[in-house]
Amino acid sequence: MKSKLISFKVARKDARLYQIWEVHCSREDQKSFLKTLDSKGAIIISKETQSCLELLVEGSRVMQVEKLFRERNIAYDVKMCDSSSFPERRTVARPISSGRIRSPTKRTLDWKDFYPLHVVYNFMTLLETTYPSTCTVSVIGKTAEGRDIRMLKISNSDAENTGVWIDGATHAREWISTSVVTYIADYVARNFTNMGANYTNKDWYFVPVVNPDGYSHTHTTDRMWRKNRARFGNCITGVDINRNFGYFWGRGGTDHMSSDPNHLNYRGLEPFSEPETTAIKDIILYSGTPFKIFLTYHAYSEAIAFPWCHTGEPCPDYVNLLEGGTAMAKAIFQTSGRMYKVGNFKDIMYYASGTSIDWSYGTARIPFSYLVELRSKQDKFLLNREEILICCKESLSGVKAIVEFADKTNCLNCTVNAKKLRK
Numbered sequence: 001m002k003s004k005l006i007s008f009k010v011a012r013k014d015a016r017l018y019q020i021w022e023v024h025c026s027r028e029d030q031k032s033f034l035k036t037l038d039s040k041g042a043i044i045i046s047k048e049t050q051s052c053l054e055l056l057v058e059g060s061r062v063m064q065v066e067k068l069f070r071e072r073n074i075a076y077d078v079k080m081c082d083s084s085s086f087p088e089r090r091t092v093a094r095p096i097s098s099g100r101i102r103s104p105t106k107r108t109l110d111w112k113d114f115y116p117l118h119v120v121y122n123f124m125t126l127l128e129t130t131y132p133s134t135c136t137v138s139v140i141g142k143t144a145e146g147r148d149i150r151m152l153k154i155s156n157s158d159a160e161n162t163g164v165w166i167d168g169a170t171h172a173r174e175w176i177s178t179s180v181v182t183y184i185a186d187y188v189a190r191n192f193t194n195m196g197a198n199y200t201n202k203d204w205y206f207v208p209v210v211n212p213d214g215y216s217h218t219h220t221t222d223r224m225w226r227k228n229r230a231r232f233g234n235c236i237t238g239v240d241i242n243r244n245f246g247y248f249w250g251r252g253g254t255d256h257m258s259s260d261p262n263h264l265n266y267r268g269l270e271p272f273s274e275p276e277t278t279a280i281k282d283i284i285l286y287s288g289t290p291f292k293i294f295l296t297y298h299a300y301s302e303a304i305a306f307p308w309c310h311t312g313e314p315c316p317d318y319v320n321l322l323e324g325g326t327a328m329a330k331a332i333f334q335t336s337g338r339m340y341k342v343g344n345f346k347d348i349m350y351y352a353s354g355t356s357i358d359w360s361y362g363t364a365r366i367p368f369s370y371l372v373e374l375r376s377k378q379d380k381f382l383l384n385r386e387e388i389l390i391c392c393k394e395s396l397s398g399v400k401a402i403v404e405f406a407d408k409t410n411c412l413n414c415t416v417n418a419k420k421l422r423k
C-alpha cells in the first residue's frame with residue numbers, strides 16, 4: 001500500500017503535543033534509520049511489526065522529521081488520536097486533544113479525570129485515616145529526584161494470608177494504570193470487612209505509582225515520557241523500569257531492550273540499579289508474605305499477558321495462567337463488552353527481558369503473574385477521560401475473577417506451596 005506524504009503545521013503553543021505516524025517500511029535501511037532517530041530522541045517508536053512502525057512525533061519536531069523522511073523517500077500516514085471516532089486515516093493532522101498537560105483543579109480522586117502525584121498520595125492517606133484497622137501507607141523507596149514511592153497495604157493481619165501485589169505507572173505516561181490501581185484499592189478498602197474469604201485471606205499491596213519521578217514529569221513537562229528520571233552522566237536519560245528487573249536481565253534481542261541510555265527501553269547499568277525496582281523486590285522477597293498474585297498494569301494494548309517475556313517457551317504454569325487470564329478476560333467482557341486478548345507476553349506482545357513479571361514468576365515464584373495492558377488501542381496513551389471509570393470497573397471485575405481462580409487452583413511454581421513443603 002502506498003501512503004501519501006502529508007504536509008501540515010503545528011502551532012507553536014501546541015509544541016508539546018504529539019502526533020502518531022504509521023510508517024510502512026519496505027527496506028531495512030529505512031527501518032534502521034528510524035531506530036537511529038528514536039535512539040537520539042527525535043521520535044519515539046511506540047509499536048513495531050514486520051512491515052510497519054508506529055511513531056510518536058513531538059509537535060515541535062514535525063517539520064524537521066517530515067523533511068528527513070522526504071529526503072529518504074519514507075512514506076507515512078498520520079493517524080488521528082481523536083476520542084470521538086475510531087482511528088481512520090486522516091489527511092490533515094490535528095493536535096491530540098487529551099495530550100495537553102493539564103493539572104485538574106479538583107483535589108479529590110474521582111476516576112473522572114487523571115490526577116497528579118500529590119492527589120494520588122492524598123487519596124492513599126485518606127484511606128489509611130478512614131480505615132485505620134486495615135489500611136497502612138508506607139514509603140518503600142526514594143526516587144532519584146527524592147520523591148517517595150508509597151505503598152498502601154490492606155490486611156486483617158492474619159498470619160496465614162497470602163499476598164496480592166497490584167501496581168501501576170511503571171511507565172510514566174500510562175496514566176490509566178494509576179486510575180485502575182487506586183480504584184481497586186478503594187473498592188477493597190471500603191468493602192474489606194464485608195468481603196468473603198477470597199479477599200480477607202489476602203494481604204493486599206497497592207503501589208499506584210511505581211515511577212513517581214516520571215509520572216510527575218508527564219504532568220508538568222512531557223506527557224509522553226516513559227522511563228524514570230535516572231541520570232546518565234550529565235543528562236537525565238531515564239531507565240525503563242520494566243527492563244531493570246533481575247531475571248534474564250539484559251539478555252537476548254535488542255528491539256525492545258537496550259544498553260543505550262538514550263533508548264526508550266534502556267535497561268540500566270545493572271539489574272535492580274534503580275530505586276523503583278529495588279523497592280518492589282525488597283517488599284516481595286522480605287515482607288514475609290507468600291505472594292500468590294502479581295498484577296502490573298500498563299497501557300494500551302488491551303491484553304492480559306503472562307510469562308515469559310524473554311522466551312516463547314511455555315512457563316511451567318502455562319495452562320493455569322492461560323485459564324486464569326481467560327477468566328479475567330471473560331469477567332472484563334461481561335462488564336463492558338471489551339475484549340482483552342490473553343497469552344504469554346512474548347507471543348501476544350513482543351520480546352523483552354528484565355521485566356517485572358518474568359522476575360516475579362521466575363525468581364519470586366509468584367505463580368499468577370500478569371501484565372495487564374489496559375485501554376485503549378484507539379487512543380493509545382492518551383485515553384479519553386470518559387473511559388476512565390468503565391476501564392476501572394472492568395479491571396475490578398478481572399481482579400475478582402483472578403482472586404477466585406487463584407484460590408481454587410493448585411500452581412506448580414508457587415511460593416505458597418514451597419512454604420508449606422518446608423513446614
Ligand SMILES: [Zn+2]
Binds near residue numbers: 170298
Ligand atoms: Zn507500560
